Amino acid sequence: MKRTSRGIRTANRYRVLRQVIADQPVSRPRLAVATGLSTATVATLVGELVALGLLVEAGYEDSGGGRPRGLLAVNPSDAALVGVDVSETYVHAEVFDLAWTVLSRAERQLCLGDAAPDRVVNAIAATVGAAVGHRAATGRQVLGVGVGIPGVLDRRTGVSLYAPAWGWQDVPLLRLLAERLPHRLFLDNPLHACLAAELWSGAARGREDAVVVYLGTGVGAGFALGGEPHRGRSNSAGEWGHTTLVMDGRLCHCGRHGCVETYVGAPGIVQNLRELNPLSPLLHPDDPAATIASLAAACEAGDPVAEKAVRDTAAYLGAAVADLVNLLDPELVVLSGWVARRLGAPLLRQVRQAVDRHALRRPGDGTQIVLSPVRANPVSLGAASSALEGVLAPGGQGGTSHAATAGGSLRPGPFPPGPASRTLGPARHGTTREAGSRG
Numbered sequence: 411m412k413r414t415s416r417g418i419r420t421a422n423r424y425r426v427l428r429q430v431i432a433d434q435p436v437s438r439p440r441l442a443v444a445t446g447l448s449t450a451t452v453a454t455l456v457g458e459l460v461a462l463g464l465l466v467e468a469g470y471e472d473s474g475g476g477r478p479r480g481l482l483a484v485n486p487s488d489a490a491l492v493g494v495d496v497s498e499t500y501v502h503a504e505v506f507d508l509a510w511t512v513l514s515r516a517e518r519q520l521c522l523g524d525a526a527p528d529r530v531v532n533a534i535a536a537t538v539g540a541a542v543g544h545r546a547a548t549g550r551q552v553l554g555v556g557v558g559i560p561g562v563l564d565r566r567t568g569v570s571l572y573a574p575a576w577g578w579q580d581v582p583l584l585r586l587l588a589e590r591l592p593h594r595l596f597l598d599n600p601l602h603a604c605l606a607a608e609l610w611s612g613a614a615r616g617r618e619d620a621v622v623v624y625l626g627t628g629v630g631a632g633f634a635l636g637g638e639p640h641r642g643r644s645n646s647a648g649e650w651g652h653t654t655l656v657m658d659g660r661l662c663h664c665g666r667h668g669c670v671e672t673y674v675g676a677p678g679i680v681q682n683l684r685e686l687n688p689l690s691p692l693l694h695p696d697d698p699a700a701t702i703a704s705l706a707a708a709c710e711a712g713d714p715v716a717e718k719a720v721r722d723t724a725a726y727l728g729a730a731v732a733d734l735v736n737l738l739d740p741e742l743v744v745l746s747g748w749v750a751r752r753l754g755a756p757l758l759r760q761v762r763q764a765v766d767r768h769a770l771r772r773p774g775d776g777t778q779i780v781l782s783p784v785r786a787n788p789v790s791l792g793a794a795s796s797a798l799e800g801v802l803a804p805g806g807q808g809g810t811s812h813a814a815t816a817g818g819s820l821r822p823g824p825f826p827p828g829p830a831s832r833t834l835g836p837a838r839h840g841t842t843r844e845a846g847s848r849g
């Protein structure tokens with residue numbers, strides 16, 4: 411990974427801002443200790459973030475007789491970020507302040523059978539408009555709108571190259587949205603948005619090497635390497651859900667057999683249960699989210715079949731996570747997504763045991779495995795976090811986002827605008843989330 415001095419400086423801006431959000435009010439010396447940066451670097455970066463209107467001075471800390479230390483906090487009043495979670499069946503938008511408090515939210519349903527680009531774009535614009543127009547958010551300056559959108563996205567051009575659930579190919583999504591929304595727009599893949607949520611507000615904050623495993627209807631992984639997201643050459647890194655777990659195993663919607671997703675995605679877990687008892691009363695036909703909820707409740711109540719289904723799922727998941735541990739030697743693996751949240755502690759406990767069995771001792775021993783602490787919708791929170799990154803990065807999200815900049819933008823940063831940023835975001839197959847992922 412090529413890291414220019416400007417890239418390092420941008421990453422350090424993120425680091426300082428994340429730390430202030432987590433620890434505010436906080437002094438510069440404490441920031442230096444927490445981030446591992448020099449006091450001089452912290453002072454420079456804080457100056458930039460204050461000039462950008464993101465941080466404010468927030469009084470003084472008693473230093474026991476020495477010179478009083480100034481405290482910093484995020485600007486509480488005027489700025490806001492919007493995160494949008496677009497799935498095949500709904501659009502969910504949330505407005506956040508800079509401390510990631512949700513100020514307002516709005517939602518619209520999408521009809522899967524009628525997902526022409528114009529319809530989806532209109533729904534996104536209307537949902538963002540409703541959330542931004544809510545009285546709790548009025549008067550705020552919207553710094554940026556992040557949109558997590560399913561399918562394969564070229565982040566440089568803002569073109570949705572392929573969204574299988576909608577039958578989209580080469581849809582100029584950023585341009586269409588920019589015609590309807592007067593804000594800076596930052597498109598991202600939902601899987602990368604989940605990683606951003608963990609880096610800004612979750613378990614991966616301050617970590618250099620972390621893996622965020624998303625478990626929903628679909629399955630994927632986001633990687634932070636050296637503190638930065640790894641997106642791959644074509645924005646497609648993270649398709650771990652479509653790596654082969656069982657040779658000649660279950661048929662996957664990608665057309666291959668035995669993919670990880672077919673065993674640990676919501677429909678795969680339903681199949682694990684069905685194979686134990688085809689007549690299980692926990693099975694809700696055509697409703698994987700309801701089945702997973704029943705399974706979680708029955709497991710908690712000590713139902714032996716439910717416990718076995720979770721154990722089987724954890725065995726598959728643990729073997730697949732152990733591959734990630736052996737490959738990447740991460741400090742941390744975060745289990746995110748609505749399936750992970752629903753199955754919770756029993757799944758986590760057994761995944762840890764399975765990883766112990768399958769990973770080599772050397773990387774395995776040092777890797778923490780945790781459930782995501784993020785309580786909000788991880789995609790909308792992460793999309794808003796990505797928007798904040800875009801706002802803080804010189805040059806924003808490639809050339810196209812400037813065309814989308816029609817107001818509500820931040821004062822320009824102190825660096826000259828950079829070249830188009832690298833292509834970003836692991837791609838993800840169409841159906842990672844559904845109604846169960848919300849909230």
Ligand SMILES: [Zn+2]
Pocket residue numbers: 651652653662663664665666669671
């Ligand atoms: Zn597959």
